[in-house]
Amino acid sequence: xxxSTLTSTTPTTDLQxxxxxxxxxxxxxxxxxxxxxxxxxxxxxxxxxxxxxGKKHIEKSILNGITGMVCPGEILAMLGPSGSxxxxxxxxxxxxxxxxxxxxxxxxxxxxxxxxxxxxxxFVAQDDVLYPHLTVTETLLFTALLRLxxxxxxxxxxxxxxxxISELGLNRCRNSMIGGPLLRGISGGEKKRVSIGQxxxxxxxxxxxxxPTSGLDSTTAQWILTTLKRLASGGRTVxxxxxxxxxRLYHMFDKVILLSEGSPIYNGPANTAxxxxxxxxxxxxxxxxxxxLLLDLANGIAPDSKHATEHSENMEQEKKKVKEALISAYDNxxxxxxKAQLIITTSDNTKDHNHNNNNNGSEYNNKKKKMAANRDxxxxxxxxxxxxxxxxxxxxxxxxxxxxxRIFQVISVAILxxxxxxxxxxxHIEDRIxxxxxxxxxxxxxxxxxxVFTFPQERTMLIKERSSGMYxxxxxxxxxxxxxxxxxxxxxxxxxxxxxxxxxxxxxxxxFILSLLVVLYNVLVSQSLGLAIGAILMDIKQATTLASVTxxxxxxxxxxxxxxxxxxxxxxxYLSYSYYCYKLLLGVQYxxxxxxxxxxxxxxxxxxxxxxxxxxxxxxxxxxxxLALMLVGYRFLAYLALQRVRLR
Numbered sequence: 001x002x003x004s005t006l007t008s009t010t011p012t013t014d015l016q017x018x019x020x021x022x023x024x025x026x027x028x029x030x031x032x033x034x035x036x037x038x039x040x041x042x043x044x045x046x047x048x049x050x051x052x053x054g055k056k057h058i059e060k061s062i063l064n065g066i067t068g069m070v071c072p073g074e075i076l077a078m079l080g081p082s083g084s085x086x087x088x089x090x091x092x093x094x095x096x097x098x099x100x101x102x103x104x105x106x107x108x109x110x111x112x113x114x115x116x117x118x119x120x121x122x123f124v125a126q127d128d129v130l131y132p133h134l135t136v137t138e139t140l141l142f143t144a145l146l147r148l149x150x151x152x153x154x155x156x157x158x159x160x161x162x163x164x165i166s167e168l169g170l171n172r173c174r175n176s177m178i179g180g181p182l183l184r185g186i187s188g189g190e191k192k193r194v195s196i197g198q199x200x201x202x203x204x205x206x207x208x209x210x211x212p213t214s215g216l217d218s219t220t221a222q223w224i225l226t227t228l229k230r231l232a233s234g235g236r237t238v239x240x241x242x243x244x245x246x247x248r249l250y251h252m253f254d255k256v257i258l259l260s261e262g263s264p265i266y267n268g269p270a271n272t273a274x275x276x277x278x279x280x281x282x283x284x285x286x287x288x289x290x291x292x293l294l295l296d297l298a299n300g301i302a303p304d305s306k307h308a309t310e311h312s313e314n315m316e317q318e319k320k321k322v323k324e325a326l327i328s329a330y331d332n333x334x335x336x337x338x339k340a341q342l343i344i345t346t347s348d349n350t351k352d353h354n355h356n357n358n359n360n361g362s363e364y365n366n367k368k369k370k371m372a373a374n375r376d377x378x379x380x381x382x383x384x385x386x387x388x389x390x391x392x393x394x395x396x397x398x399x400x401x402x403x404x405x406r407i408f409q410v411i412s413v414a415i416l417x418x419x420x421x422x423x424x425x426x427x428h429i430e431d432r433i434x435x436x437x438x439x440x441x442x443x444x445x446x447x448x449x450x451x452v453f454t455f456p457q458e459r460t461m462l463i464k465e466r467s468s469g470m471y472x473x474x475x476x477x478x479x480x481x482x483x484x485x486x487x488x489x490x491x492x493x494x495x496x497x498x499x500x501x502x503x504x505x506x507x508x509x510x511x512f513i514l515s516l517l518v519v520l521y522n523v524l525v526s527q528s529l530g531l532a533i534g535a536i537l538m539d540i541k542q543a544t545t546l547a548s549v550t551x552x553x554x555x556x557x558x559x560x561x562x563x564x565x566x567x568x569x570x571x572x573x574y575l576s577y578s579y580y581c582y583k584l585l586l587g588v589q590y591x592x593x594x595x596x597x598x599x600x601x602x603x604x605x606x607x608x609x610x611x612x613x614x615x616x617x618x619x620x621x622x623x624x625x626x627l628a629l630m631l632v633g634y635r636f637l638a639y640l641a642l643q644r645v646r647l648r
Contacts, residue, residue: 032235034237035205036108036110036237036345037070037107037237038106038342039092039106040067040339041104041105042065042066042089042092042102042103042106043065043066044092044097044262045101046101047101048060062085063088063089063262064263065263066085066104066257066263068257069338070238072235075238075254076240076257077253077256078240078259079259079291079294080298081299084260085261086241086259087210087211087241093106093239094123095113095121108206119379120202122207123199123210124195124208125195128188128195129195130178130191132177132178133183134177134392135178136170136190137161139198140161140197140201141157142392144157144160145388146380147201147379147469147470149379150379150380150384164197165197168196169227170193170197188215188220189223189224192212192216196228205237206236208238210240211243212240213242213245214243218246221246222248225245244295246289250291251270256269256294259298260299261323263323264334265326266294273294274293277297280333282302297326300321300322382472382474385472389483393480397484397487402490410491414495417438417503418502419502424504424505425504426596427596429606432504432589433611436586439496439515439519440558443522444526444551444554445551445555447526448547448550448551451528451531451534452531453540455531455534473643477638488524488527492519493520496515500512511589521584521627521631522578525581525630526577528635528638529630532637533546553572554575554576554578557572558578559578559582559615563614581627583616586615587617587620590607590612592617593605594606
């Protein structure tokens, strides 16, 4: 919203404040600045690949010159069959669709989209993107901590969360987990209300919802629309897409836009839609749900025609004729009136804007400069975002990291390995070296495969939250990195504690600690590579395939299986972190000049053993440095890859 709009519009209060001690701080949050949303000749095109083998791309129009306006207190519903452009238009109105292929004019109180508008806009996606292991209260509280200004204390934000929970009827499930495909949680309707509640926390002036009733029963859908109606009556501007509403839901809308293959065929009051189509020759002799008639028309099926029940050879051609007739009627009857109305409202807003500028004088100008300086700043500091994201990550991932199956997997492998290498004597140096290589391999590949899933699985959540301006990417990435440390390092620590002593390795506490540190170091490096692969590809199947190939190459080139690699491909081993981990473990376990019983009664220096000789026991600090470069490099690569994720 423009700064001038903020000063010239009279705020309305929607939420009733219950705490007198925090009323002054919460008053800023409860002030609702009405937004009039206007969009003129919105066109959006995408380029499709030419399957005929041609070099030129085919350009397809998704939106074809859509114009409209919705005012505070109104609910605008966008109807149309699947693929008609409803979600694309909603995304464009929310400022989440940009590029050269988007043209037209979208304004908010006659001003373009800006940081202040973004902070006053709530966007509820069709899919409920929520963390499954957080409760309803935790989900909303973490959202409040990230999206509400730091001028509010944590207690005040918690009070605001309680009011939103009560307003949306979520008290019964406030302490229940959200749930997911593998975890039973709250119902679909409750999840939808939680998603709406996340946007209601910022008390948005503009609320955009994509298919809020999708997959819900009629009673729950009615409850959701009743809630939206109540929110709109408080002065909000509400825009929603909806596929096929019931008659009860349809009559709750103030305005309707009907789309057919990206072109508008109706835009106006919901209660006059049937009359309009009747006047242009598309009336029906039976009583039916208005939405059903509108969707039939959007599909090119005229009322009372045979096309709805039977097929015809010329059906597609007749559908095309119906759509062309509807588009032509729209251009002749509705479009001129809409454009005239937009001109009138734009002129009125300009007069009000100039009037307020003259009246406010220097006070207004000073306030404008101050607000312009803070327009695109974050509501919360980097450090605050980091702390909240770290706390949320620990709460969410504790269930995943310490699940029984994963603990059983690691502990059982440790015990089995300890039994296989049970108290290996010093003379069996081959077996001891094999155990050390097993350390580097198992904890070089296991963390990598777990890390590969991290960012592809969180992609939708990252896009949703960053599109809302909840946090900086750097604070998210560092919180994710730091938060994984205690969770990801606990299991390898337990693993080494078990198998090290059972395997009969050097019983020296200092050597044990160094070996443990090398393994944990290797875990961090392999995890970094997994994060980088997942962030670059952002596709689980592709990422796991690349990870499999990479780990196989690193395994072969790790220095254990092939000790004399040909010169033309010897560079491969220097790319393998398993090679450096294996070498460090050898350097910790054995020292130059140390002897072992190579045959009965014969002692030989360990550095002459072929497997150790090929690796070497010198320059260990260089290996530590190389692993450090890999650790930092892989994570920096993952961060750069995440910056390329499109926020839409």
